[in-house]
Amino acid sequence: MANCSLIISFTIRMLTMMCCSNVDRRDRDRDRDREDRSRDRDRDRDRDRDRDRDREPKPSSAPSNSTPAAPGLPPLKQMVLNQQINPFTSLPHTPRYYEILKKRLQLPVWEYKESFTDIITRHQSFVLVGETGSGKTTQIPQWCVDMVRGLPGPKRAVACTQPRRVAAMSVAQRVADEMDVMLGQEVGYSIRFEDCSSAKTILKYMTDGMLLREAMNDPLLERYGVIILDEAHERTLATDILMGVLKEVVRQRSDLKVIVMSATLDAGKFQVYFDSCPLLTIPGRTHPVEIFYTPEPERDYLEAAIRTVIQIHMCEEDEGDCLLFLTGQEEIDEACKRIKREVDDLGPEVGDIKIIPLYSTLPPQQQQRIFEPPPPRKPNGAIGRKVVVSTNIAETSLTIDGVVFVIDPGFAKQKVYNPRIRVESLLVTAISKASAQQRAGRAGRTRPGKCFRLYTEKAYKTEMQDNTYPEILRSNLGSVVLQLKKLGIDDLVHFDFMDPPAPETLMRALELLNYLAALNDDGDLTELGSMMAEFPLDPQLAKMVIASCEFNCSNEILSITAMLSGNAQDWADVLLACLPCPGL
Missing domain, CATH: 1.20.120.1080 (Four Helix Bundle (Hemerythrin (Met), subunit A))
Known part of the structure; x- marks a missing residue:
């Protein structure tokens, strides 16, 4: 059995290598990005130190803050702006930190920080409903880190689970930038076959399956002081199991805090499940969204989606990017090729278009393209647009600024298991009303938008389920x-x-x-x-x-x-x- 265990250990490593042939390339890209960011931070800090050294000190004056006071800001936000030394690195903050911080303080979630602090201090678990774009995924874990660092006793980390690998990686990178630290140090992520964290990591974003695997070796999850289940409304298999496990763990660990975060307003079920725990609701920054339905059902939703994108690009006089939802990689790649080819065939009088695919198997550097700006206007006034063609990951997991037009065919891929024949299939199925509402909301992030639903209003009202069917009931x-x-x-x-x-x-x-x-x-x-x-x-x-x-x-x-x-x-x-x- 000992020899077999050694062979099994070897096979696990071999399987890892074969399943993830692109991991080495991803690691090299990640290391290169780390080195570039490290050089940028060092350059910024050296510039700040040279500037401060050249400055004549005034004995009678108090030390000047690196960020001037902003009149009219609440004391809490002003205190955050006045912080000069990074508590994690003991070095001065870089100028980019303050640029990002000013944008962070404009997020809706910051208006509820005192309420959040009060609830998490008095309760062991609670439910937080925050619409997409409210800032809950990036800000709440950072507040939890501040709380954990201030507690007596052993220093524990904060875990924030995500249903998708793309979200775990991209959010971890964003939060590392916000905290002015290197990704993989104080802030890291853990996904299948890739662990970008270290012994210094105090905030870890991970897929729900990875936290479940940690629980196998550490049933009480002792290394964590706060565990956040983000995007719980998606009801993945691992999230449902984690909720049952954590419900028992909090009974045995009075020092553990559990936060269940959802982007949908139907959070009463989570409250009841966690023994009528408190609920904190945070609105997002949304503008009115005009909804359009098709008069008749579409026979070919992919063809209809491509036609709609091209019509928007040609006919809409307002600037704004497009977000098209499709079911998987093959559809997305096909749509990207056809949209690009047909727009190019329209001639130079039509504005430039940038087509960006988004799905889970894309390398991280390609996933980050969704945040690139759109092409500029042409001299003839033709508008340049960015078109993101995505799976349902863009419903709630990622926020893409600049989107004004959403095209929703109304379908997504779901795993469905037939226990009689013991076969699990990945089927294209209709989305729920909750998913349709989330998709439409992507169009109203920065200004009023439009959502083109490629199905009838009758189908939306009478045929769609209210919420997504939990994965545990179909797996x-x-x-x-x-x-x-x-x-x-x-x-x-x-x-x-x-x-x-x-x-x-x-x-x-x-x-x-x-x-x-x-x-x-x-x-x-x-x-x-x-x-x-x-x-x-x-x-x-x-x-x-x-x-x-x-x-x-x-x-x-x-x-x-x-x-x-x-x-x-x-x-x-x-x-x-x-x-x-x-x-x-």
Whole structure:
């Protein structure tokens, strides 16, 4: 068994390398960005020191602040502006820090800092509803860091979970800039196969699945003083399990604070689940949004979406960027190519257009393109526009300033599991009313906007569900049961799910794990099952990797497992390139 454990450890590393062939490139890009930012900060600090040294001191005067007083600001904001030394690095703040700080102080969430401080001081858990653009994802964790640093006893970190990897990485970078520190030091992130953090990290953004894996080795999550579940309204599988786990942890740890953050106003269910905890509502900066529906259902929503983008670019006289929601990478890449080609064919009298795709498998440096400015106007007055073509990640996880026009076909991809045939499929399904409202709200961030819904008003009112169906009710629960068993939760029937899954689905998951020898006949976790839980894979794939050691076929099984668990389009491109005749 010891030899098998060594082989399994090796296979995990091999699987990691095969599933993430772009990690090394991402690390090099990230290190290069770190070096550039470090040089910029050093240059700014040297310039500040030279400026201060050349300045004649006046003995009778008090030391001057690096930022002048801003008349009319509340004392709390003025105190923040007057802070000259970075408490994390013990160095003077850079000029860029103050530029960012002035924008931060304009976020709606800052008007509620005193209310937030009062609630988190008096309560162990509470729900915060903040509309997209309110600043909750970037500011609330920083306030929690300030609170944790001021508490006596062992210094603990703050964890903020995100449903998507793109959000975890981009928000961590933004917050590191706001705190004037290096990404990977005081502020870091952790996603599958990539950990950009260190022993100094006091604020970590991570996917909900990564925090769940930490709980397997540390059931009470002792290293954290505050845990924030962001975008809880998306009801991912890992978030639902985490809520059940954390509800039990707060009963055992009186020093732990739990904050559940949502972008939708329907937060009553979260309140009831966490024993009628307090609710803090923070409005966003929204302007009126005009909604347009199609008179008849669209047969081809992709074609209709492309036509709508081109018509907006040609006919709308107001400046403003476009945000188009599509279901996945293949649709997005196709739409980007066609929009660019058709706009170029219109001739030089039409304004320039910048097409930017956004989906989870894009490298970080390409994801940051969504924040680039649009093309300038042409001499003939034609307006240049930026068009972001995104999956539903842009609904709530990321805020893109400058968007005035939103095109919403009304679809998204969801995992759906059929327990009778034991097959999980990724299907294109209609979105909920809550998602449609979130999409429309993206058009009103900076000024009044327009949302073009490519479905009828009747479909919106009568056919769409009010909220997104929780993932736990439409997923394969094999991994869920295995993780709960690894967490030491044996009584699955009485586990406090917010939405309990169907008994049939739960029983089939138990039968599957027993068949794979991950559970014995009494339902207890076996040694094999404990090893399977360490793999970020479906139970069948984890068992296959472990069993390959016995049959001396690990290399072949690792390749197969990597293809089955990786991105289908990426592997299709790899296999196509291997064909002797690419046209076949």
